[in-house]
Amino acid sequence: xxxxxxxxxxPFRKNKLVVGSGWRAFFxxxxxxxxxxxxxxxxxxxxxxLTTGPFxxxxxxxxxxxxxxxxxxxxxxTKESKIGQVRSGYRxxxxxxxxxxVGESFECKxxxxxxxxxxxxxGSNVFNILSASGQSGGAAGPLSASGAPTxxxxxxxxxxxxxxxxGQGTAPTLTVASAAAAQITTGSYIVADVDYNTSTxxxxxxxxxxxxxxxxxxxxxxxxxxxxxxxxxxxxxxVLTLDQPFIGGGSGNPAPLGPGAAGARVQVVxxxxxxxxGTFISEWSALCLMQTIDGAQMFTYYPHVSILQNRNQGAxxxxxxxxxxDLGGYELDAQFTALAFDDPLDGETVVAYHxxxxxxxxxxxx
Amino acid sequence: xxxxxxxxxxxxYVKGRMTTINPSRVVAGLLEAQDWPPxxxxxxxxxxxxxxxxxxxxxxxxxxxxxxxxQCQWVWINKGTDLQQGVRSANRGDRFxxxxxxxxxxxxxxxxxxxxxxxxxxxxxxxxxGVHLDPVEYITWTPVELYEKGAMDSGVRYGSxxxxxxxxTDTITS
Numbered sequence: 001x002x003x004x005x006x007x008x009x010x011p012f013r014k015n016k017l018v019v020g021s022g023w024r025a026f027f028x029x030x031x032x033x034x035x036x037x038x039x040x041x042x043x044x045x046x047x048x049x050l051t052t053g054p055f056x057x058x059x060x061x062x063x064x065x066x067x068x069x070x071x072x073x074x075x076x077x078t079k080e081s082k083i084g085q086v087r088s089g090y091r092x093x094x095x096x097x098x099x100x101x102v103g104e105s106f107e108c109k110x111x112x113x114x115x116x117x118x119x120x121x122x123g124s125n126v127f128n129i130l131s132a133s134g135q136s137g138g139a140a141g142p143l144s145a146s147g148a149p150t151x152x153x154x155x156x157x158x159x160x161x162x163x164x165x166x167g168q169g170t171a172p173t174l175t176v177a178s179a180a181a182a183q184i185t186t187g188s189y190i191v192a193d194v195d196y197n198t199s200t201x202x203x204x205x206x207x208x209x210x211x212x213x214x215x216x217x218x219x220x221x222x223x224x225x226x227x228x229x230x231x232x233x234x235x236x237x238x239v240l241t242l243d244q245p246f247i248g249g250g251s252g253n254p255a256p257l258g259p260g261a262a263g264a265r266v267q268v269v270x271x272x273x274x275x276x277x278g279t280f281i282s283e284w285s286a287l288c289l290m291q292t293i294d295g296a297q298m299f300t301y302y303p304h305v306s307i308l309q310n311r312n313q314g315a316x317x318x319x320x321x322x323x324x325x326d327l328g329g330y331e332l333d334a335q336f337t338a339l340a341f342d343d344p345l346d347g348e349t350v351v352a353y354h355x356x357x358x359x360x361x362x363x364x365x366x
Numbered sequence: 367x368x369x370x371x372x373x374x375x376x377x378x379y380v381k382g383r384m385t386t387i388n389p390s391r392v393v394a395g396l397l398e399a400q401d402w403p404p405x406x407x408x409x410x411x412x413x414x415x416x417x418x419x420x421x422x423x424x425x426x427x428x429x430x431x432x433x434x435x436x437q438c439q440w441v442w443i444n445k446g447t448d449l450q451q452g453v454r455s456a457n458r459g460d461r462f463x464x465x466x467x468x469x470x471x472x473x474x475x476x477x478x479x480x481x482x483x484x485x486x487x488x489x490x491x492x493x494x495x496g497v498h499l500d501p502v503e504y505i506t507w508t509p510v511e512l513y514e515k516g517a518m519d520s521g522v523r524y525g526s527x528x529x530x531x532x533x534x535t536d537t538i539t540s
Contacts, residue, residue: 011430014534015501293480293504361501 015362020292023075024057025108026066027120029227029250030283030304032208037253041342041349045303046250046285054297054357057289060161066287067247069120070112073317073331075288077106077300077354104351105308106300107335108288109316115229115272116248121334122274123282123307125209127224128191131270132183146220148267151182151238153192156260158245165243171233172242174259174266179235182266186235192246192259192266193226195219206249206256210279223267228259240266281306286336296359302352304339311335371485372505372533373436377414378494379481380440380472384412387474399439407443409522410464412472415439422532430538436531440472440510444523461523469512472527480506483533507531 028046035044046065055062062068080103086096110117119126130148138145155175164171174192176182184190193205201213209225218224227248234241246259257264286302310333317329338351358364373396381393392411397404399415407413415438422433444465446458483503484496510527517524 009429010427011537012428014431014503014537017534019504019506293506294502359502363501 013363015294015359018292018296018298019294020290020298023072023108023288023290025069025072025075025110026057026062026287026289027069027116028061028065028067028285028287029248029256030208030285031253031256032203032251032283033253034251035283035304036203041304041340042344044283045341047303048285048287048301050301050353050355053299053355055287055289055299057291061247062287065250066285067116069114069117070110072108072288073111075106075108077104077352079104102340102349102351104338105335106288106302106305106338107308107311107333110332110334111317111329113313113330113332116227117332118272118274119227119248119282120284120307120336121313121332122310123334124274124276124278125207125225125280125282126272126274128226128229128269129271129273130191130220130224130267131189132268143224143273144218146218148220149182150265150267151179151184152177153260153264153266156192156246156258156264159242163244164241172230172245174230174240174242176238176240176266179238179240183268184232184235184240184266186232188232189269189271190230190232190240190266191223191226191269192228192230192264193223194257194261194263195223195265196221203251206251206258208251212279220267223265226259229269229272276310283339292359294359294362296362297357298355299357300352300354302336302338303341304351305336306339308335308337367485367499367536369535371483371499372434372531372535373414373416373438374486374494375481375483375496375505376436376438376507376529376531378484378486378496380412380414380475383475383477384471388471391468391471402441403443409443409445410468411442412468413441415441432535432538434533434535436533438529438531440527440529442468442525444468444525445521446523458521465514465523465525468525469527472512473510476507476510476527476529479509480504503534505531505533 031044048063052063060068082100084098084100085094087093088095110121115126127143132148135145135148153174153176157173159170159172162169196219198217201211204211205222207225207227228246230242230244230246232240233243249256283306286305288300290298313330313332316331319327319329340349340351342349377396384391384393392408394408394411394413396414399417402415417437417439419434419436426433444461446461483505484498486494486496489495507529510529512527514523514525
């Protein structure tokens with residue numbers, strides 16, 4: 001039977017199958033302040049050095065900047081690049097092909113629902129809802145209340161992964177002038193960032209929030225837009241222990257200031273809100289990873305992505321065996337567009353890198 | 367390499383994890399379902415029963431590398447703890463907690479639903495020794511389905527956890 005045709009018996013090499021259980025999303029902030037001021041597409045994105053892969057997703061951040069935003073369901077890529085054809089001759093046969101537009105979009109559902117996932121999915125500037133007592137001006141607009149008590153930041157330590165959870169790593173800490181003055185207690189949610197200087201405008205602060213000239217008078221405006229949000233797990237004198245480090249931000253020229261910047265203050269928040277509309281559109285660098293059970297890794301790296309549309313935040317995730325109740329898992333269904341990146345290697349305009357790291361012992365070539 | 371490798375590998379993997387999850391828990395053996403329960407069965411101990419091997423169907427057809435699902439069940443019997451002399455209490459009333467505890471241990475031991483497939487043989491000291499396949503292969507299994515039933519006449523409780531092991535069997539070359 002040695003000469004039995006292969007198409008009849010369909011032999012396959014077992015280690016050429018790619019078996020995994022889904023994708024995870026890692027995002028790094030885009031530097032709006034630099035990226036929007038230059039024509040170069042290389043400035044602004046968080047560059048991922050692929051020679052540092054395969055990437056270890058059991059620690060954070062990956063490649064110094066990409067944070068894990070959890071399991072993403074229904075990750076689907078849509079190619080929008082076009083290939084044009086030149087037909088000629090009596091029969092109109094295709095004589096040549098050329099590449100036309102370049103593009104790609106992808107969508108996914110964030111199964112973990114958090115502020116950063118929400119900012120990505122909504123594509124807008126997500127406002128922190130200040131919650132301390134003693135504010136004024138709330139009758140003017142839904143987000144207008146301001147003047148909540150603050151306290152100065154004197155030091156910030158980002159800690160080390162997994163940030164004290166399970167007794168591992170080191171928890172982040174934020175040292176403030178007076179926790180009590182800002183009504184901060186154990187369990188409080190806080191935001192840490194600088195005051196808004198009402199004479200400034202453009203893309204302000206680490207979150208790259210756009211401000212029109214003379215449009216904003218709220219001194220809390222930066223903190224309302226800041227990504228630097230965390231939960232206080234302990235208050236010891238004026239040292240706040242945080243559940244996670246402050247992530248996001250990323251904008252600034254020449255570099256973001258960070259949550260420990262001079263003049264940073266802390267306020268208590270209770271949640272977040274996105275508006276449909278406005279000017280801001282969020283931009284990111286993204287890395288999606290899928291590990292296989294035998295040690296290979298598929299990855300997709302988008303140097304520069306932006307929201308295409310915020311589709312839904314419905315209960316798409318059916319929770320089995322709930323019975324007649326209407327419980328479901330609420331997911332953030334988002335769709336992104338990959339923006340242009342002129343690869344410095346050869347100057348080609350591309351939008352995405354889809355790759356694969358070998359598993360141990362596999363046939364590498366084909 | 368042998369057809370039994372996937373089952374052996376699954377059994378040895380779960381048994382190995384159990385030594386850290388509950389070192390006192392006995393993983394007593396691997397046998398055909400028809401032979402269950404064995405003579406002198408150990409109580410509160412896990413056994414792995416092999417029921418059948420079914421084919422994957424059209425989505426994975428290969429005549430030369432048949433893909434099979436090994437239908438297996440982890441089973442155990444809880445009698446409950448006998449009371450000591452002079453103690454008045456409901457007899458063997460801890461069967462429920464032992465049953466739930468063993469189910470929890472089994473779920474942990476089956477994590478993360480895959481392991482390396484090796485070929486196993488006894489060494490000179492009677493110990494099972496696994497040898498890596500070249501190239502390395504893996505097997506996966508389904509999330510465990512847990513069931514229990516009681517025998518009113520004897521008062522014992524039977525527990526079971528069903529899994530299907532996905533196995534790309536040895537390639538037939540000629």
